[in-house]
Amino acid sequence: MSDERQTERLLTVQDLTMRFGRKDRAVTAVRKVSFSIGAGETYGLVGESGSGKSTIGKCIIGLHTPSEGRISFDGHVLTKASEKERREAANGIQMIFQDPMSSLNPRKKVRDIVGAGLDIMKSCQTTAERNTRIEEILEKVGLAKDQADRYPAQFSGGQRQRVGIARALVMDPKLIIADECIAALDASIQAQVVNLLRRIQKETGTAFLFISHDLSMVRYLSDRIGVLHRGYLLETGLTREIFENPVHPYTKNLLNAAPAPNPIVQSRPAHFYDYETSGILYENGTWQYVGDSDTHQVFCTEEEYIRWGGKNNG
Amino acid sequence: MVDTAEVLLDIRDLDISFASPGETIHAIRGVNLTLRRGETVALVGESGSGKSVTMKAVMGILPANATVNSGSITCSIELEEKKREIDLLKADDAFIRRFVRGKKIAMVFQDPMTSLNPTMTIGNQLIAAIRSHERCSRKQAFSKALNLLREVGITEPERRMSQYPHEFSGGMRQRIVIAIALSCDPEILICDEPTTALDVTIQERILELIVSLQRKRSLSVIYITHDLGVVAKVADYVNVMYAGRIIETGTVIDVFYDPRHPYTWGLLSAIPDVESDEELYSIPGTPPVLSKEPEGDAFAPRNPYALEIDLKAEAPLFKISNTHSAATWLLDKRAPKVERPESLQKRIDKMKREAAEYVR
Numbered sequence: 322m323s324d325e326r327q328t329e330r331l332l333t334v335q336d337l338t339m340r341f342g343r344k345d346r347a348v349t350a351v352r353k354v355s356f357s358i359g360a361g362e363t364y365g366l367v368g369e370s371g372s373g374k375s376t377i378g379k380c381i382i383g384l385h386t387p388s389e390g391r392i393s394f395d396g397h398v399l400t401k402a403s404e405k406e407r408r409e410a411a412n413g414i415q416m417i418f419q420d421p422m423s424s425l426n427p428r429k430k431v432r433d434i435v436g437a438g439l440d441i442m443k444s445c446q447t448t449a450e451r452n453t454r455i456e457e458i459l460e461k462v463g464l465a466k467d468q469a470d471r472y473p474a475q476f477s478g479g480q481r482q483r484v485g486i487a488r489a490l491v492m493d494p495k496l497i498i499a500d501e502c503i504a505a506l507d508a509s510i511q512a513q514v515v516n517l518l519r520r521i522q523k524e525t526g527t528a529f530l531f532i533s534h535d536l537s538m539v540r541y542l543s544d545r546i547g548v549l550h551r552g553y554l555l556e557t558g559l560t561r562e563i564f565e566n567p568v569h570p571y572t573k574n575l576l577n578a579a580p581a582p583n584p585i586v587q588s589r590p591a592h593f594y595d596y597e598t599s600g601i602l603y604e605n606g607t608w609q610y611v612g613d614s615d616t617h618q619v620f621c622t623e624e625e626y627i628r629w630g631g632k633n634n635g
Numbered sequence: 636m637v638d639t640a641e642v643l644l645d646i647r648d649l650d651i652s653f654a655s656p657g658e659t660i661h662a663i664r665g666v667n668l669t670l671r672r673g674e675t676v677a678l679v680g681e682s683g684s685g686k687s688v689t690m691k692a693v694m695g696i697l698p699a700n701a702t703v704n705s706g707s708i709t710c711s712i713e714l715e716e717k718k719r720e721i722d723l724l725k726a727d728d729a730f731i732r733r734f735v736r737g738k739k740i741a742m743v744f745q746d747p748m749t750s751l752n753p754t755m756t757i758g759n760q761l762i763a764a765i766r767s768h769e770r771c772s773r774k775q776a777f778s779k780a781l782n783l784l785r786e787v788g789i790t791e792p793e794r795r796m797s798q799y800p801h802e803f804s805g806g807m808r809q810r811i812v813i814a815i816a817l818s819c820d821p822e823i824l825i826c827d828e829p830t831t832a833l834d835v836t837i838q839e840r841i842l843e844l845i846v847s848l849q850r851k852r853s854l855s856v857i858y859i860t861h862d863l864g865v866v867a868k869v870a871d872y873v874n875v876m877y878a879g880r881i882i883e884t885g886t887v888i889d890v891f892y893d894p895r896h897p898y899t900w901g902l903l904s905a906i907p908d909v910e911s912d913e914e915l916y917s918i919p920g921t922p923p924v925l926s927k928e929p930e931g932d933a934f935a936p937r938n939p940y941a942l943e944i945d946l947k948a949e950a951p952l953f954k955i956s957n958t959h960s961a962a963t964w965l966l967d968k969r970a971p972k973v974e975r976p977e978s979l980q981k982r983i984d985k986m987k988r989e990a991a992e993y994v995r
Contacts, residue, residue, distance in 0.1 A: 369834035515915050541915060579835050584892075593839075
């Protein structure tokens with residue numbers, strides 16, 4: 322993606338690298354990952370556990386300080402800003418966590434959980450104003466006003482996740498990072514929460530970074546998708562491009578891995594992708610544009626790109 | 636299709652409740668299930684629907700506050716060279732420990748990190764499991780353990796034997812759990828969400844492994860899962876559970892191509908479709924809390940197709956074919972004719988077309 326386009330993006334992540342541990346035996350969780358999200362856009366990050374997708378989310382919101390790279394959000398360079406400036410800017414970023422039980426304080430009423438952000442930022446002058454804000458948001462996520470004075474334990478899993486969404490929304494964020502926010506929910510409840518997120522996207526125009534290992538859900542919510550493996554961003558493009566014309570073998574593997582709910586078609590033999598034996602070295606890759614698209618890119622060598630058939634069906 | 640294979644496990648009218656301070660939770664309300672040799676049966680349902688509790692009853696590992704109100708779990712067990720039909724619910728714990736748990740029926744749990752002992756090498760864990768049922772020397776047990784590790788696809792088993800669980804990846808750990816489950820050559824394997832904690836790419840390999848082991852050892856497998864994709868991939872028979880009852884049962888073909896219960900419709904519709912961009916179908920409301928007996932049919936409050944009778948009485952299991960039954964009043968002769976939702980019907984038609992193409 323060209324530089325002019327990136328300057329006006331809401332969030333730009335450039336060459337983000339994150340290492341954990343002491344220098345001599347550091348583990349690199351994320352390697353030179355770059356992507357950007359425009360205002361109101363949803364970017365889906367997919368990959369298996371250990372691929373670095375959650376680390377990227379945590380770097381953006383400031384829970385980790387990146388080892389290298391530049392993150393800018395809404396005109397502020399978060400990686401260079403002072404702590405005070407970073408905090409102020411990052412206020413426009415909110416997060417929804419995976420497990421609604423462990424991310425909500427069991428001793429606090431929902432009203433105070435949702436209102437905590439407002440209190441910290443002193444955004445409400447009077448209690449009445451605070452209460453109206455909280456109740457409005459609760460209604461928006463499909464909870465009743467009178468549920469505000471209950472404790473998290475009195476809610477079901479799906480309702481708790483709604484509280485988590487309300488807590489993020491009450492701050493009027495420009496970007497919400499949703500980290501596996503439906504993985505812990507039951508099938509019938511997952512659909513409810515996904516529909517709620519789609520409605521919020523439409524109504525509020527909030528941008529989302531949707532982090533998940535479940536491609537089918539990512540497809541439902543995202544405008545663009547990035548595929549991560551072993552800390553490398555391997556392929557990125559419009560959701561349609563990734564699903565209709567995946568180029569990287571890992572992406573193809575990921576697309577085929579989830580069993581389809583069709584008992585007869587299921588019995589096909591599986592093709593496994595194994596990095597160790599594939600002969601691919603991620604560190605040799607560079608970004609290749611796929612066909613004529615200026616949005617679909619794959620991270621590999623030119624030779625690999627031709628071998629994988631990228632040139633022919635772009 | 637009438638199944639003639641030998642019945643290994645037969646659960647009849649199982650009814651279990653849990654005592655918790657101040658209330659009784661009626662978790663299992665009349666479950667019937669039959670498992671035959673070499674077959675795979677799936678139990679599908681949301682958390683709290685009772686699928687795990689049913690299987691814990693089979694294994695004799697119900698928590699202390701559980702009461703079995705009625706029902707039987709019959710299992711044919713060879714005792715002194717003679718086959719006997721034993722009711723596992725009436726057998727004492729020593730008997731279960733000696734002849735059933737691990738030996739006849741083994742279980743694989745969801746999270747391999749919590750089912751392995753982090754302070755023991757996996758070799759010692761395997762050997763302990765083997766020697767718990769078999770009288771053999773440590774040496775014999777060691778070589779059997781090596782073979783088991785090879786069988787579940789772990790390379791360099793000699794080196795791996797002296798490693799600890801944290802040195803393995805999630806998928807490898809689940810393979811070890813499966814090896815331990817197979818250590819006493821059980822006939823029945825119960826898999827409780829065996830792949831839920833794993834990534835999709837690894838899930839597929841574990842499923843393939845279980846399927847191949849099943850063929851090789853002619854195991855009968857019960858899968859507990861909420862993932863209909865997994866069910867379609869591995870199962871012969873499907874039982875859909877809701878609020879402690881099986882509300883639809885049939886072959887995979889019956890349930891996926893001709894679902895009859897509105898809850899099954901909801902579950903199938905809620906799977907995101909790769910080609911559609913419409914709003915995802917979601918079942919309204921939340922599963923009932925079983926501390927109160929549901930009034931009428933347990934699914935009625937969430938059922939857009941509920942009839943008046945649903946609010947008054949629970950639907951019995953109506954027979955559709957020899958293999959297929961569903962507990963919904965819509966199948967009663969007096970009920971108005973209700974079609975499946977159009978979007979689901981379209982999806983089923985598409986699945987059938989894909990299947991026809993695939994077969995060709």
